[in-house]
Amino acid sequence: MGTTSSALVMLFALFFIARLEFICSSTNSNVSCIASEREALMKIKGNLTDKANRLSSWVGKDCCTWKGVGCSNKTGHVVKLDLRNPIPAKFGHTTYYDDPIFKMNELSGQVSPSLLDLNHLHYLDLSMNNMQISNSLASLKSLRYLDLSSSISDETIPPHLGNLSRLQYLNLSYNYLPGPIPDTLGRLTSLTVLDLSSNDFNDSMSYSLCNLSSLVHIDLSYNSLSGAIPHCLGNLASLSILRLNYNQLQGPIPSEMGNMTQLTELDLHNNGFQGPFPREMGNMTQLKELDLSQNQFEGPIPSEMGNMTQLTELHLYSNAFACEIPNSMRNLCNLRVLDLSENMFAGKLSTSIGSPFGCIHNSLADLSLSFNKLSGGLPNHLGEFKKLERLIIRMNSFYGPLPSSLGRLSYLRELDTGYNQLNGSIPISLGQLSKLESLDLSNNLFVGTVFELHFAKLESLNELYLDSNSLVLNVTSQWVPPFQLQDIQLSSIKVGPQFPQWLETQKNVRDLGMSNASISVVIPDWFESIYCGIKSLDLSNNQIKGKLPICQKFKYRYIDNRWLDLSSNRFKGPLTPLPSDVYVLDLSNNHLTGVIPVSLCKVKNIAFIEFSNNQLSGRIPPCLWQLDNLVVLDLTNNSLYGEIPSSLGYPQLQSLHLRNNKFYGKLPLSLQNSTFLVTIDLGENVFIDNIPPWIGYNLTGLKFLNLQSNKFYGDIPPQLCHLQHLQLLNLAQNNITGNIPRCFGDFTSMVALDPTDTEDLHYYEENILDSMKGRELEYTKTLEFLVSMDLSNNGIVGEVPAELMDLSGLLNLNLSGNHLKGRIPNNIGNLTQLESLDLSRNKLSGPIPPSLSNLSYLSHLNMSFNNLSGRIPTGNQLQTLDNPSIYIGNDGLCGAPLNSCLDDKSSDGDHKHADESKVADETDFLWFYTGIGPGFLVGFLGVCGTLNFKKSWRYVYFQFIENNYNWISINIAIKLAQLRRMFNKGKFGG
The missing domain is CATH 3.80.10.10 (Ribonuclease Inhibitor)
Incomplete structure (x- = not known):
């Protein structure tokens, strides 16, 4: 978006220069400044702290030659005062206010009320300083340009700015002003540029802004605005730039915004917008940059998107779009940047962007489709995107081989196919991409061997990710790569058994991953460097x-x-x-x-x-x-x-x-x-x-x-x-x-x-x-x-x-x-x-509580x-737990998997079977005691005799008892249980 913004800012600057009747610090001026205005300027200087001595030129009688002061050629009145801090404090939306050089060049203190004596001022820029602004600033009726960005230290918006009826440019950005946007701004009907970005306005967007029919540029980004976009905003038919990004706005985009047919830039990213992509937006045929990313938009993208034929950048990432990529998108002949990542787009590329029909392949330079649900094979026609510099398809469900036609993308700088299901071997044609800086083929199903030819002309490569594939890296020990890598990820591919000798040639490595790479030798001495x-x-x-x-x-x-x-x-x-x-x-x-x-x-x-x-x-x-x-x-x-x-x-x-x-x-x-x-x-x-x-x-x-x-x-x-x-x-x-x-x-x-x-x-x-x-x-x-x-x-x-x-x-x-x-x-x-x-x-x-049977896991x-x-x-999962040992040692328990309970009803056949088993059990009992009696006595006497003579054996015995306590206990318990059943059945005559 930077190109369009810079052009418009330059356009506005030329506009104001053409309109203002002044000369700035001209040594050729034949007009000296007016004494009362010179005195007012000296009072302004006297009230300010100037650590860097920026106002050192403010000496002598001709104030029109002073730095930052501009006078009219016709009248000699001071019409311009530019005290902007000359040290840049921001790069994009990143600020560096704590930079010591910036702080040294700040002007600080109270702006003298004498500023009001300069009542012919058309242009006032006090930005990037640390000042307390006079409440009567709104008395400067001639002001057309006012820049107070990052300069208001008293945390209040100057009141009565709505009285500046001739104001055409107003910049109050980077002041972190609280509260709502004042309704009085709605009286500035001549305003063409309004920049209130990077404050802390925490209320709904003011409906009074809808009155500013001359507005060409609105920037309310980086605030805390909430609620919905006012429907009446669609009445600003002259609007060319609208930035509402980084707020807390919600709801759908009003269909009335389709009336903004002159819009060239619309930035709504990082809000809470919901609902579908409005079909009416297809009327914005002049739109060049559209950013709806990081919202909650959903549903399909209408085919009317294809009407935005002037689009150069389209950012829809991080939403909830769940549809196929519309075929009409392939007709966006000027589109350079397309970012659809982090959505739920489905379908195949071969029916939309990757189609050989349409003209998008003539312009597209940056394509990001990562973190979606796209599937199918990658179309061979991707090789026809001659201007493509970035191709990011990470985290989808693409399968099949990597098209060899990608080797024809001579401008390609970044290729990322990570976390898909691509298979087959890696095309050797990728080795021809001489401008490629980053290659990420990680976490796929690639197989085969990677040779030196795969890197033949990759002299620009600095990031290589081949990890988590079934690949073998096979290069000779004498190989000297054409690249100098910073990031190397070769984990879970076969690199070893030797430590890769070619690494010795890499002088700029910052990240090296070779986990699970089959290396089994000592790390060589040269690796220390x-x-x-x-x-x-x-x-x-x-x-x-x-x-x-x-x-x-x-x-x-x-x-x-x-x-x-x-x-x-x-x-x-x-x-x-x-x-x-x-x-x-x-x-x-x-x-x-x-x-x-x-x-x-x-x-x-x-x-x-x-x-x-x-x-x-x-x-x-x-x-x-x-x-x-x-x-x-x-x-x-x-x-x-x-x-x-x-x-x-x-x-x-x-x-x-x-x-x-x-x-x-x-x-x-x-x-x-x-x-x-x-x-x-x-x-x-x-x-x-x-x-x-x-x-x-x-x-x-x-x-x-x-x-x-x-x-x-x-x-x-x-x-x-x-x-x-x-x-x-x-x-x-x-x-x-x-x-x-x-x-x-x-x-x-x-x-x-x-x-x-x-x-x-x-x-x-x-x-x-x-x-x-x-x-x-x-x-x-x-x-x-x-x-x-x-x-x-x-x-x-x-x-x-x-x-x-x-x-x-x-x-x-x-x-x-x-x-x-x-x-x-x-x-x-x-x-x-x-x-x-x-x-x-x-x-x-x-x-045991019956509810135990409820435990289904x-x-x-x-x-x-x-x-x-x-x-x-019984019942449910308990039926599968049928090992008797889990209940042994509980004399009163009965039922499966132990013996049946006494109150279980038995048939006559069961009684007969019990009589037969009684004889068998009595026999078992007699054999049990016949065997255990003499055996126990002989064993006991033998062990006791041994223990009397062998201390080490005694230790071993008791160690055995301790280590096998549970086993011994269980076996004794089983035998005792058998005896108890025999007694309970009356097998010994009572």
Whole structure:
């Protein structure tokens, strides 16, 4: 849009210069300025602070020669005053008001009331300064041009501007003025240009603007305007430019806007407009630039769009258009830029833009169709778009081969086909695109080999993305590429086994991704010069050997947010010194040994440290706990030990993983200052402490809390109930006593997950271990859906709170191995999402509630070794859980999959069968005791005798008993159950 805007601004400038009768600072003037006006100018100067001495020329008697002052050739009156800051403060809509040079050149202070003595002023420009404007400014009746942009420091719009009846140009932009647009502006009937952009007008558009029938240019962009566009705005038939972008306007576009047949630029992007594309807009046949992007427009695009034959730019991205691209669009013979991305366009290109018919292929230079639902093959006719410079079709459903005709697009600078289903081999013709700067073929189904010919003439290439295809990069070790790449993404294609030698020729690499690239050698020494200058390096998931690369010298003095991912390789040895500007460091899943070096503490801005699954040992350097910017610390599965010091910093910490190490002691009070914590995983250590109540008071954003397998003791603090976002609580295998707090039923996120309650840790994939369905599982990508409570293997007493049954989002509930008593709550059927339930090894009594059969997702159940009685519920998912061991150890239970209940009705045939089985069972019983009696006695005496003489054997025996306790218990329980059935059936004569 910049070309049209510049031309119009130049046109307006020429217009005003032609109309104004003045000369500006002319040394040839024969007319001296009027004394009273010279005196007024001196008072204006005296009231202003001029740090840069911009008004140094304001000396002498002839004020018409002063810089910024212009006088009329005919009368000598001052008709122009231009005090605009000469240092540019903005580039587009990006401002640089804090630039010291700009601030030095600002004029500041109160504008003297003497300004009113210059009552012949036609042109006044006080822009880009810091002034308090006089309230009587509106008395300058002769003003035709007024520019107060970025100059009003008192935050009020000058009143009575509506009295400036001759005003033709008004610019109040970049003042951040509050409130509504004043209705008095509707009296400026001579106004042709109105620029109120970049303020904070926060009301509806003023209907008074509809009175300004002479307006050619309206800019109300970057405000907070709300409501709908007034229908009467369509009466401004002379309007050429209308900019309403970056507001909060809503509703449909009024059909009356189709009357604006002189419009050349219409910018409505970044609002909340809704509804269809009005057919009446097809009347805007002079329109050259149309931007409706970042709204909520929907439905089809009418064929009348084809009437806008003067269009050069059409931006419709980020809306909800759900239709095929209209065929009439191929007749837009002047269209250079077409952006339809981030919609729901469907259909095939071959019937619209890619059709060989029409004339759009003669003009189009920029085509973006990314993030839509377009499908089908890419038409070979795309090669006829001779002026095409950008082709972006990312994130669609295109399939089939890449047309070889694309190699004829000699102006092409960017080609992005990422995230489609394109297949076949990559055409060698792409190697002829000598102006190509960015090539992205990633995440498709391409197969075959990429040779040197594919890059033959790509001397302009600086971005190459071939990742996530079934490609093999096969170039010779002597190959010298014609390009110098900055971004290289070759992950998940076959590059190795050797480290690519051609990388040594690349001197400007900033991003290098070669994850899962089949590299299995030591990193060569020459790579150091590249490594030191890389901002983002990903060599993960290879088999790279040897020691970590080291950076002895820095190619760049500082790289903001450097990312190093060398995880899942075969690196060994100690941690090497790191660049001081590392932001993300992932060395997990290697064979690194030794201690964490003190030098890591010098990396002050590091935010992500991932050292999990190595062989690191020793204590953590105390200074490491003081890294204030740390967001993630993951030291899982190492051999680190020591206490966490009370000086722990980490105010920004969100994720703390210390699981499976040898840390001991208490949790430091200072951890409560890490109020952004989302995950705490301290499982499998030797922490000895009460569970601190401050976890519930201060860490209110916590979602995942794992203290499993430590030595935490005491009661569960009810303050944990304040953790409304908690969705995983694992306190298993500790020494916790007391009751389960009833307020555990208040865990909101265990009732229903909030889809908006997600934490984006950018570079880090959150992970945690949790026992579910009798197995320990690692959760990564699915962690956000894990809802689990595990309090097993503690000393918890009391009853199971009925309030726990309100946690309808729970997937896993494990209360096994405690001293819980009483009945299972009748409303257990409310846990409708439950997949795994373990209440075994407690003292629960009474019947199993029938509502248990409501749990349609239940796939793991264990209620063994309690005092439960009565009939086992049947129906639904319970029918599939038919392993008797899940109920053993409950003497009073009966029904499938255990023995039938006594009150079951039996037929005569059943009685006969029972008599026959009685004889068999008695025989089984006699054989059982005949075998077990002598065998047990001999075995017992033998073991006792051995244990008396062999201490080591005695240790092995009891170790065996401990390790196989559950197996032994289950087998004994089964035998006892058999005996009990025999007694119950009266097989021993009462």
